[in-house]
Amino acid sequence: MIIAVTALGMFTQSTETFNVLSVFLAPMNAEFGWSRTQFAGAMSLGSLLGGAIALFVGPLIDRFGPRVALGIAFGLVGAAFVLMNWITSLWEFYALQTIARMMSNGVTGVALGIIIPKWFIEKRGRAVALGSVGSQAGSTITPLYVQLLVNLYGWRVAAVVAGIVIWLLSFFPAIIFMRRQPEDLGLLPDGATPEKADDKSLPVADLREPQISLGFHEVKRIPAYYLLIASICTTWLIRTGVTLHMIPFFMDHGFSSSLAVLVLACYATSGIAGAVIWGYSADRFGARKSLTLDTFLIGLGAAALLMAGSYIWLAFLWAIFWGIVLTGQMTLQKIIFADYFGRGRLGSISGVVTAFQTIAQALGPVVAALAYDTYDSYLVAFVGFALVSFIGSACVYLSRPPDRANA
Numbered sequence: 001m002i003i004a005v006t007a008l009g010m011f012t013q014s015t016e017t018f019n020v021l022s023v024f025l026a027p028m029n030a031e032f033g034w035s036r037t038q039f040a041g042a043m044s045l046g047s048l049l050g051g052a053i054a055l056f057v058g059p060l061i062d063r064f065g066p067r068v069a070l071g072i073a074f075g076l077v078g079a080a081f082v083l084m085n086w087i088t089s090l091w092e093f094y095a096l097q098t099i100a101r102m103m104s105n106g107v108t109g110v111a112l113g114i115i116i117p118k119w120f121i122e123k124r125g126r127a128v129a130l131g132s133v134g135s136q137a138g139s140t141i142t143p144l145y146v147q148l149l150v151n152l153y154g155w156r157v158a159a160v161v162a163g164i165v166i167w168l169l170s171f172f173p174a175i176i177f178m179r180r181q182p183e184d185l186g187l188l189p190d191g192a193t194p195e196k197a198d199d200k201s202l203p204v205a206d207l208r209e210p211q212i213s214l215g216f217h218e219v220k221r222i223p224a225y226y227l228l229i230a231s232i233c234t235t236w237l238i239r240t241g242v243t244l245h246m247i248p249f250f251m252d253h254g255f256s257s258s259l260a261v262l263v264l265a266c267y268a269t270s271g272i273a274g275a276v277i278w279g280y281s282a283d284r285f286g287a288r289k290s291l292t293l294d295t296f297l298i299g300l301g302a303a304a305l306l307m308a309g310s311y312i313w314l315a316f317l318w319a320i321f322w323g324i325v326l327t328g329q330m331t332l333q334k335i336i337f338a339d340y341f342g343r344g345r346l347g348s349i350s351g352v353v354t355a356f357q358t359i360a361q362a363l364g365p366v367v368a369a370l371a372y373d374t375y376d377s378y379l380v381a382f383v384g385f386a387l388v389s390f391i392g393s394a395c396v397y398l399s400r401p402p403d404r405a406n407a
Contacts, residue, residue: 002119003127005177007134009070009112012170014138015146015162016077016104018043018244018365019264021097023146025248026257027155034090037369040244042094044362046101047240051358053106058351062344065181066111070174073107074166076100081163085156105358114346117338118181121189125287125335129279132331136275136323139268147261181343189343214402215345216352224340224399229353231399233360234392235295235329238302238385241364242322246305249378253309263319270323278328279335287336292396294328299389301325302382340401 014020025039061069080100087093112131120127142162149158182189219225246267250260281290301322308318341349371381 001177002179003116003131005173006112006115006131007137008173009074009108009170010131010135011138011142012074012166013104013108013112014135014142014268015081015166016100017139018240019139019246019268020142020146020162022244022247022264023143023150023261024155024159025244026251027150028093031155032090035369035373036245036248037366037373038090040365040369042097043101043240043244044366045094046098047105047358047362049098050102050105050107050109051355051361053102054110054351054354054358056351057107057110058347058349058354059345060347061111061114061351062347065179066115067174067178069107070111070178071171073103073111074171074174076103077108078163078166078171081159081166084159084163105354105361110347110350110354113334114338114350115178117334118343118346119189121343123283124338125279125281125283125331127279128282128331128334129275132275132279132327132334133272135330136268136271136327139271140265143261143268144265147258151258214341214349216348219341219349222341222402224401225349227395227399228336228340229356231291231295231392231395232329232333232353232357234388234395235298236357237360237364237367238298238389239326239329239364240361241368241381241385242302242305244365245368245372245378249305250309250315255309255312255315259312263315266316267319267323267326270320271327274324274327275331277324278331281328282332282335287332287339288396288399288401290328291332291336292393294325294332295389295396296393297321297325298329299386299393302389303386306379306382 021043025036028034029036029039057069077100080096083096084093087096116127116131117124142165146158146162149161214222246264247257247260250263251257255263278290278294301318304318304321308315337349337353338346367384368378368381371384372378
């Protein structure tokens with residue numbers, strides 16, 4: 001049930017990602033005469049504020065659980081999309097999207113990222129992969145139905161429907177079913193019960209390995225923590241910088257808006273396979289090795305996008321590759337912090353990570369937009385993204401988990 005509710009939350013959280021917001025970019029800019037930089041600025045402002053509140057949200061989730069936090073966040077994000085039906089000016093758009101991005105990044109991003117790692121240890125990679133399928137399914141389906149509604153009824157109706165879907169699929173399930181950790185229900189991680197834990201022949205994770213559980217004051221003295229933050233910042237800079245501008249990029253190369261959305265949907269669909277691949281890779285080879293490779297491949301993908309607009313078949317081939325590697329970053333990020341630092345204060349640790357992450361997340365769309373507005377091309381931005389990603393890959397490789405025996 002926890003995996004299912006988390007997957008539903010990730011499904012609707014995709015509404016406030018750049019995959020979906022990029023569908024609104026062209027029709028809204030055409031109606032109001034905004035630049036791409038102005039549109040991206042609203043997302044960036046909300047991301048920065050989300051990072052600020054994540055510092056406080058993480059410890060609260062550790063203490064009280066995610067149910068109330070997710071209920072408030074999904075309620076406000078849904079309301080922001082519904083209210084977009086009535087906006088007439090840039091400041092109104094900024095007000096609504098700032099709230100939505102702040103809740104998405106600062107609350108749901110933190111909460112949904114730590115729920116499954118708190119419930120699973122032995123099966124963590126596979127469990128996170130299954131939960132991440134919801135995110136990729138949302139990234140596939142949501143842009144398609146939003147684009148269809150935009151084509152049939154306009155972007156305002158599409159925004160209202162998107163908001164209602166958020167309420168139905170995430171607000172109510174989170175309030176009813178979400179729980180903090182298995183111990184609150186008298187269970188153990190990986191679905192074990194205390195009775196099973198007494199049977200030494202059963203593979204209960206708590207009995208198989210010494211468990212590490214560090215707080216932020218301990219974690220901040222570990223070099224690996226900062227290396228991982230640096231790497232995550234590079235990949236989120238690229239992720240948001242490329243994704244928000246993906247549809248405009250392909251439309252600039254002669255693709256129709258519907259075809260560009262199909263490319264985006266292909267990328268999101270391949271991410272379902274990517275979540276499973278990288279989840280099993282983490283269980284088999286370890287999160288550090290898997291994330292090192294994945295971060296390097298993200299850089300290659302950013303540079304390869306410059307050629308993907310030349311042919312339709314090449315665009316879809318690139319989308320498959322991009323979906324697989326980009327989903328790896330999301331999946332492995334959830335796993336590696338729990339593997340390195342434990343479950344006990346994962347919300348506090350992730351909240352600080354989110355604060356740094358959202359700075360990069362906010363800069364990505366603006367950097368790409370400024371590059372386009374300045375040079376009438378994404379060349380400088382995408383090549384720069386690739387170089388930054390290679391540095392991030394080196395950071396992951398150099399990180400080392402703390403010694404469990406001395407933690």
